[in-house]
Amino acid sequence: MEFDLLLPTLQQSQWFSSLPIELQQTIVTTGTTKQLKQGHYLHRKGDKVDGLYCLISGKLRVSNLTLAGQELILTWLQVGNWFGEISMFDGLPRTHDAIAEQDCILLKLSNQDFEQLLAKQPNLYPHFMRLLCQRVRTTFKLIDEMASLSLKGQLCRRLLLLAEGLELWPTGSIISDAGLFKLTISQESLALMLHSSRQTVNKILKELQAEGLLKVHYGQITLFDKSRLLSLSQV
Amino acid sequence: MEFDLLLPTLQQSQWFSSLPIELQQTIVTTGTTKQLKQGHYLHRKGDKVDGLYCLISGKLRVSNLTLAGQELILTWLQVGNWFGEISMFDGLPRTHDAIAEQDCILLKLSNQDFEQLLAKQPNLYPHFMRLLCQRVRTTFKLIDEMASLSLKGQLCRRLLLLAEGLELWPTGSIISDAGLFKLTISQESLALMLHSSRQTVNKILKELQAEGLLKVHYGQITLFDKSRLLSLSQV
DNA sequence: AATAAACTGTCGCCAAATAGACAATTGGAT
DNA sequence: ATCCAATTGTCTATTTGGCGACAGTTTATT
Numbered sequence: 001m002e003f004d005l006l007l008p009t010l011q012q013s014q015w016f017s018s019l020p021i022e023l024q025q026t027i028v029t030t031g032t033t034k035q036l037k038q039g040h041y042l043h044r045k046g047d048k049v050d051g052l053y054c055l056i057s058g059k060l061r062v063s064n065l066t067l068a069g070q071e072l073i074l075t076w077l078q079v080g081n082w083f084g085e086i087s088m089f090d091g092l093p094r095t096h097d098a099i100a101e102q103d104c105i106l107l108k109l110s111n112q113d114f115e116q117l118l119a120k121q122p123n124l125y126p127h128f129m130r131l132l133c134q135r136v137r138t139t140f141k142l143i144d145e146m147a148s149l150s151l152k153g154q155l156c157r158r159l160l161l162l163a164e165g166l167e168l169w170p171t172g173s174i175i176s177d178a179g180l181f182k183l184t185i186s187q188e189s190l191a192l193m194l195h196s197s198r199q200t201v202n203k204i205l206k207e208l209q210a211e212g213l214l215k216v217h218y219g220q221i222t223l224f225d226k227s228r229l230l231s232l233s234q235v
Numbered sequence: 236m237e238f239d240l241l242l243p244t245l246q247q248s249q250w251f252s253s254l255p256i257e258l259q260q261t262i263v264t265t266g267t268t269k270q271l272k273q274g275h276y277l278h279r280k281g282d283k284v285d286g287l288y289c290l291i292s293g294k295l296r297v298s299n300l301t302l303a304g305q306e307l308i309l310t311w312l313q314v315g316n317w318f319g320e321i322s323m324f325d326g327l328p329r330t331h332d333a334i335a336e337q338d339c340i341l342l343k344l345s346n347q348d349f350e351q352l353l354a355k356q357p358n359l360y361p362h363f364m365r366l367l368c369q370r371v372r373t374t375f376k377l378i379d380e381m382a383s384l385s386l387k388g389q390l391c392r393r394l395l396l397l398a399e400g401l402e403l404w405p406t407g408s409i410i411s412d413a414g415l416f417k418l419t420i421s422q423e424s425l426a427l428m429l430h431s432s433r434q435t436v437n438k439i440l441k442e443l444q445a446e447g448l449l450k451v452h453y454g455q456i457t458l459f460d461k462s463r464l465l466s467l468s469q470v
Numbered sequence: 471a472a473t474a475a476a477c478t479g480t481c482g483c484c485a486a487a488t489a490g491a492c493a494a495t496t497g498g499a500t
Numbered sequence: 501a502t503c504c505a506a507t508t509g510t511c512t513a514t515t516t517g518g519c520g521a522c523a524g525t526t527t528a529t530t
Contacts, residue, residue, distance in 0.1 A: 066383040067469060074378070089361070090368035095375050122357030126324075129360075132367045133325035139374040140330050143309070146381055147430040148301040151517080186477065195382040197518050202479065218477060218526045234302055386487080421507065432488055437509065453496045453507060 006107065009056055012080030015131050016054070023124060030113045034106045042098040042106070049087035049094065051110040055079055058104030062096045063192075073192045076101070076162070085131050088114060150235060152204050154194055157233035159183065159214070163223055181223040187216075208232075241342065244291055247315030250366050251289070258359060265348045269341045277333040277341070284322035284329065286345040290314055293339030297331045298427075308427045311336070311397065320366050323349060385470060387439050389429055392468035394418065394449070398458055416458040422451075443467075 006028055011017045016024065033056065036042055042053070045064060060077040074096060077083055087094050088111070118124055145157055163181045191201045205216050213229055215222045223229065241263055246252045251259065268291065271277055277288070280299060295312040309331055312318055322329050323346070353359055380392055398416045426436045440451050448464055450457045458464065 064379055066379075068383075070383070072379065072382050074375075086368050086371050089364045090372075092368070092372070095372060118360075122360065125353075125357060125360040125364075129324045129364060129367065132364065132371065133321050133327070136321050136367065136371050136374065137325075137327070137330060139371065139378065140309075143374060143378060143381070144299055144307065146378070147307050148303075148305070188477075198478090199480080199519075200517055203517095206479080216478080423507075433508090434489080434510085435487055438487095441509080451508080 006056065009080055010054060010107075012078075013054070013082055015082060015127075015134060016080075018130075019127055023127065026117065027109060028107070030117065031107045031109045034108050036100045036104040036106060038100050038103050040100050042100065042104075043084075043094050044097050045094055047094045049084070049091060049111065051084065051108045052082065052088045052114060053084045053109075054082045054107040056105040056107055059101040060104060061099045061101050063099070064096055071192060072195060073189065075193070082131060085128070085135065089128070089132065145233075149233065151194065151196060151200065152207070153233050153235045155190070155201065155204050156208070156229045158190065158193055159221065159223060160226060160229050160233060163226065181226070183221045183223065184219060185221065186219050241291065244315055245289060245342075247313075248289070248317055250317060250362075250369060251315075253365075254362055258362065261352065262344060263342070265352065266342045266344045269343050271335045271339040271341060273335050273338050275335050277335065277339075278319075278329050279332045280329055282329045284319070284326060284346065286319065286343045287317065287323045287349060288319045288344075289317045289342040291340040291342055294336040295339060296334045296336050298334070299331055306427060307430060308424065310428070317366060320363070320370065324363070324367065384468070386429065386431060386435065387442070388468050388470045390425070390436065390439050391443070391464045393425065393428055394456065394458060395461060395464050395468060398461065416461070418456045418458065419454060420456065421454050 007024075010024070010028070016027075019027075031054075034053075036058070038058075042060065043050070055077050057079055060083075061073060062075050062077060062083070063071050063073045065071055077098075083098070084094075086092075118128075145154060149157065162183055162185065187201045187205065188198045191198045194201065205214070205221070208214050208229075209216055211228075213223070213225045213232070215224065242259075245259070245263070251262075254262075266289075269288075271293070273293075277295065278285070290312050292314055295318075296308060297310050297312060297318070298306050298308045300306055312333075318333070319329075321327075353363075380389060384392065397418055397420065422436045422440065423433045426433045429436065440449070440456070443449050443464075444451055446463075448458070448460045448467075450459065
C-alpha cells in the first residue's frame, strides 16, 4: 500500500502519529488492506485472532450480545482508530463483535507479520504496550463514568466522545470548539450505547436542545456548544 | 527477599505462576519489600509512577472519588495480585487511589529495576503484555456485566469475585465449591462497589438468604452455594 | 406522486432504586 | 459490666427510568 496515501488517515491516531517514522513506514509497507462490505462481520466475539487492524475508511460498530440477545454497543470505531490488539498480544479469543456499518477499508497487520517485526526489533515493544495502556485507561474512565454520572451526564460525555473521536484525551486537554459539529446517529443507537431506552434518550436530548446545547434532526444531532457539554458531562 | 518464603504467595497469581522460573526468580531477587500501615495510601490517583507491586499480605482497597466526593470502590486487591502496571508501562499518572485496609506487605519492582530488566532481556516483554491484556479483559467483562446484569446478578457476581480472588476466570472454569466461604465485608462497602445503596443491597442479600444461598452476619457474609450464585450471576 | 421504512415525539403506567428516618443488634473498648 | 460506634433491618415517600402504544415526520424507493 502506498505510504503517502494512507499517511494522512493514519496520522489521525494519536498513538500512530507518536511512533518513530521508520516504524510508521514499516507498518504501512508490511500491512495489507482489506475490504469489508456493509453489514458483514470483521470478527465475532470468541473468534480466533488473525491480526491487528486500523480503520482506513467507513465505520465499524463494536458490540456484544447479552444472554437475552440484546446488543450492547461498546463504541463505534472512527477512521484512524487501531483495534484488535488485545487478542493479538495474548492470543486469546476476540472480546467483541465488530460489524461494518458502512463499506470499510482496513489496514491489517497479520499475526505473523507482527511477530516477525517484534522478533527483529524488540525495541518496538514499548510502543505497543502504550497502545494497550491507552485501552485500559479508556475503559477505566468509562467504568467510572458509568457509575458516577447521571444519565444526562453520560449522554453528554458520549456525544463529545463521538464528536472528538474515541482516543483518550490527554488530561486537561482543551476540546476543539470551532463551530458546529454534525453527528450522524439515531437516538436508538445512542440508547444502546448508554444501555438505556430510546424514549429516555429522546427526553434528555430535548432538554439539551431547550438549553441551546444542540439541535436534534432526523438521524442526526448538531452540537452547538461543546464546552458546555463538557461541563455537563461531569454531573 | 527470600525466594522460598515468597513463592507460595506469588504462585497464587495466575500470571506470575505462568512465568518461566528464571523470571520468577529474577523478579523476587530484584524486588524489594515495603510495609504499609492500615489506613495509609500506597498512592493516589494522579500520582507519579514509582513501580509495579504485588500484594504479599494484608488488603488494599482500590477506588476513586467522584466530583461529589463519594468514594467509588473499583475492587479489593487480594494477596498475590499484581497491580500498578499501567502507569509503569506508559509513564502516565496513577488511575486510582490505593489504600491499605489492613497492615500490608508489598513486593515492589521499581521503575529503574524494571527498565533495566527489560533492556537486558527484551524477550520478557510478552509476559508483561499478557498482564496488561488480562487487565483489559477483566475491565471489559466488568463493563458488560454492569450493563447487562440486574442488580441482583451483579451482587452475586461480586460475591463470587470476592470469594474467588480477582483474577480473570478462564472461560468455563469450575469454581472451587468446597464447603462454606466466609466474606468479611459490610453491606455499605458492597453498595459502594455496585454503585448502589446500602438499603437495596440489604434487601437483595435477604432475598438470597431466604433462597438458602448465603447467610448474613454482622460485617460478614457466609456463602453456602457458589454454583447457584454463579448461575444467578448470569441474570 | 405514492408508498414503505425508519426515525422522532410524547403519552401514561409500572417496577426498581434512592434516600431519609429510626429502632434493633453486634462487637470492641474501657 | 457498661458504653459507644458500627452495622443491620425495615419502614416510608419520592424519583428515575423502562416499556408499550401510537401519531407524526423524514427519507428513500419506485
